[in-house]
Amino acid sequence: xxxxxxxxxxxxxxxxxxxxxxxxxxxxxxxxxxxxxxxxxxxxxxxxxxxxxxxxxxxxxxxxxxxxxxxxxxxxxxxxxxxxxxxxxxxxxxxxxxxxxxxxxxxxxxxxxxxxxxx
Amino acid sequence: xxxxxxxxxxxxxxxxxxxxxxxxxxxxxxxxxxxxxxxxxxxxxxxxxxxxxxxxxxxxxxxxxxxxxxxxxxxxxxxxxxxxxxxxxxxxxxxxxxxxxxxxxxxxxxxxxxx
Numbered sequence: 001x002x003x004x005x006x007x008x009x010x011x012x013x014x015x016x017x018x019x020x021x022x023x024x025x026x027x028x029x030x031x032x033x034x035x036x037x038x039x040x041x042x043x044x045x046x047x048x049x050x051x052x053x054x055x056x057x058x059x060x061x062x063x064x065x066x067x068x069x070x071x072x073x074x075x076x077x078x079x080x081x082x083x084x085x086x087x088x089x090x091x092x093x094x095x096x097x098x099x100x101x102x103x104x105x106x107x108x109x110x111x112x113x114x115x116x117x118x119x
Numbered sequence: 120x121x122x123x124x125x126x127x128x129x130x131x132x133x134x135x136x137x138x139x140x141x142x143x144x145x146x147x148x149x150x151x152x153x154x155x156x157x158x159x160x161x162x163x164x165x166x167x168x169x170x171x172x173x174x175x176x177x178x179x180x181x182x183x184x185x186x187x188x189x190x191x192x193x194x195x196x197x198x199x200x201x202x203x204x205x206x207x208x209x210x211x212x213x214x215x216x217x218x219x220x221x222x223x224x225x226x227x228x229x230x231x232x233x234x
Contacts, residue, residue: 004161035222045162045209045225091161105150105213106177107223109161 003027004094004110012116013082020067021077021113023092029053032096034075035107036066039089048090051075079115087117122146125210125226133234138197140229142210150213151193152223153177153185155206162209168193200233207231 005024013019025034036048051059051066059066067076079086093107123144132138142151149170154162154177164177166185174185182204184196193212197204210226 037225043207043228045211045228047222047224050222093162105223106152106164106167107162108178109154109163111159111161 002110003096003108004092006092006110006113008113009111010114010116012118013079015084015117015119016081018078018080019082019115021079021090021092021115023075023077023110025073025075025092025094027073027094027096029097032094034066034068035093035095036064036075036077037091037093038086039091039112040085041088045091049077082117084117084119087115089114123210123212123224123226125208125229127229128227129230131232131234132200134201135199138200138231140195140197140208140210140231142193142195142226144191144193144210144212144224144226146212146214146224147190148212148214148224149190151187152211152213153183153193153195154209154211155179155204156209156228157206165195165208197231200231202233205231205233 003026032053034051038046049059049061049064049066051068058068063080065078089112091112092110126141152167153165156162163179168174168187171187171190187193208229211223213223
């Protein structure tokens with residue numbers, strides 16, 4: 001089974017509108033973390049936002065927020081007021097505790113969603 | 120400049136040749152990682168290291184070798200390159216201990232083509 005599933009290969013949004021990128025995950029750990037990264041066409045990986053499994057409130061970072069629904073095992077990224085510069089590939093990733101009680105922080109990534117922002 | 124760097128940024132090689140991709144970070148982060156990125160697969164972990172001289176396999180380690188004699192360097196070697204190893208390779212590092220929150224910082228990537 002996929003540990004991280006991003007079901008939207010591509011998404012389109014109009015400039016200044018909000019968009020939600022879906023991410024579901026699968027883990028039996030109680031302690032885990034969820035990350036979103038942005039990869040523009042230039043190729044670098046840019047960290048956007050983090051949500052810990054014990055965090056009671058949804059994480060927010062500027063125009064980015066993470067809609068964390070633990071029971072549903074979903075961690076959707078919401079981008080408000082989209083900008084042309086938001087056009088990029090977006091990856092959801094998970095850090096699990098793993099066997100032996102530690103994972104050293106290694107991440108499991110989803111396949112990514114390509115977001116295109118139209119003017 | 121401080122940060123995490125990779126070299127070379129682009130490499131073309133032939134099947135059967137040995138290739139080493141370099142990764143250097145200036146933060147003295149304990150944890151370092153190598154991922155490969157392929158269409159349809161996202162990023163997949165090849166190897167990781169918790170400290171100098173401590174390394175372990177990730178999801179797709181076959182055909183790769185790593186070493187970590189110094190904290191700041193984490194080279195990845197393809198012992199005998201194959202076409203299936205054509206990919207973009209990312210090195211990453213992380214500061215924190217165990218399962219505490221610390222983001223991973225990624226290098227700029229190395230685009231490797233094996234002919």
